[in-house]
Amino acid sequence: KAASRQLEKRLAIKERPIDSDRAGMLLALAYPDRIGKKREGAIGRFLLANGRGARLEEQHSLASEEYIVAASLDGGDREARVYLAAPVDESELERDFADEIEEVESVEWDDTIKGVAARRQRRLWSLVLSEARLTELPEEKVVKAFLEGIRKSGLGVLPWDRAAEGLRERINFLSRVSGLTGVEFPSLTDERLLESLEGWLAPFVAGMTRLEHLKRLDLRAALTSTLDRERQKALERLAPSHIGVPTGSRIQIDYGGERPSLSVRLQEMFGLAKTPSVAGGKVALVVQLLSPAGRPVQVTDDLAGFWARSYELVKKEMKGRYPRHHWPDNPMEAEPTRRAKKKGE
Structure with missing residues (x-):
């Protein structure tokens, strides 16, 4: 003092x-x-x-x-x-730092609301003195912030259904076998999809601001957009989603495993010696032959070998269990069928 x-x-x-x-x-x-x-x-x-x-x-x-x-x-x-x-x-x-206070419009992802928050803020350096919600949102900034939210949340927030998953598996399969087909396809890994959201997803999320809005996203169309027209045509030719079998049924191909596979009832394949294939005939399908109850009885990528060497054993085991279904002695000459025997046959 x-x-x-x-x-x-x-x-x-x-x-x-x-x-x-x-x-x-x-x-x-x-x-x-x-x-x-x-x-x-x-x-x-x-x-x-x-x-x-x-x-x-x-x-x-x-x-x-x-x-x-x-x-x-x-x-x-x-x-x-x-x-x-x-x-x-x-x-x-407000009075003594008036020259340092700036008004900033921010359009950002907000984890607390799982959506895009657009605000007008009055800031003193890092401090937000006041803020108000913006009602008119600049579309480009909203899409950018929304994609950033998806990137943070992960691809699991997208509405994956069997059609979208199947399409992605088909594209990834063709990416793996491009050396056989001579047609290059992108690899749609999680990492690559997240890195390139602006390219393939942005056009399909216009108007969306919350994760819950993704329920209306056409994810299959968005994934298709990763391919140009020529590759879209090649996709249908080289990796079709379904394939015809001797009965005329169109059976879905599963591309999710190491090799594409087909699950079909054994009776529908009577008369077919050549194993179905994809990738322009370069990759034979793994065929899972099913019992009348839909359970696997044999898995093969060599149908001709199955009919010649294994069918007889399968027939002996299955004929007693399913007497109302067809178990011909010569499956290569039998009529393929989806039906059981009629009474009296």
Whole structure:
């Protein structure tokens, strides 16, 4: 105090009472980077103007203040501990830092609402003084933010159904066998799809702002867009989704395994010696022959060999279980069928 009086005398300053209410603003002018705003719903937790976090003990008298200025704090990496601080009023910040306050429009992904949030904010460096929701959203920025949300959430948020999964498996199969077919196809791995969302998904999510809106996404069409017209035609030719069998049935091909496969009732394949194939005849299908109950009785990629060497054993085992179904002695000359025997046959 004696030093204070000596300084007052030297500078010819008249002693007067100190206005403690101005302490916060004085600190703010001295240390603007230490102005802190209380984090929402967190007593004693503050975000400083320099972007760092800071904390006061919850029982501290300033822990619930909306704004403080830290006079003394440690160098904590994630969150600095505040030892000495003073409150400051927002109106004072508005007045004395008017030239530093900027108005910013932000369109960002918000994990809390699982959607895009568009706001107009008044900012003092890292601190948001006030914000209002934007009603007119710039489409390009919304799509960009929405795709970023999908990227963060992962491809699992997309409405995968069997048609979309099957299409992706067909494209990936042709990517693996491009050396055999001579036609290059993209590899639709999770990593590549997430990296290229702007290219293949963006046109299909226009108008969407929340993850729940993805329910109306035509994912199959979006995946198809990864191929040009020539490759779309090649896809149908080299990796069809279904294939015809001797009865005329169209059976779906499963491209999800190491090799594409076909599950079909044995009786529908009578008379067929050549194993069905894809990739322009370069890859034989793995044929899973089913009993009348739909259970596998044989798996083969050599139908001719099955009829010649294994059918007789299968017939002996199955004929007793399914006497109303056809088990001819010569399957290569028998009529393929989807039906059981009529009564009296």
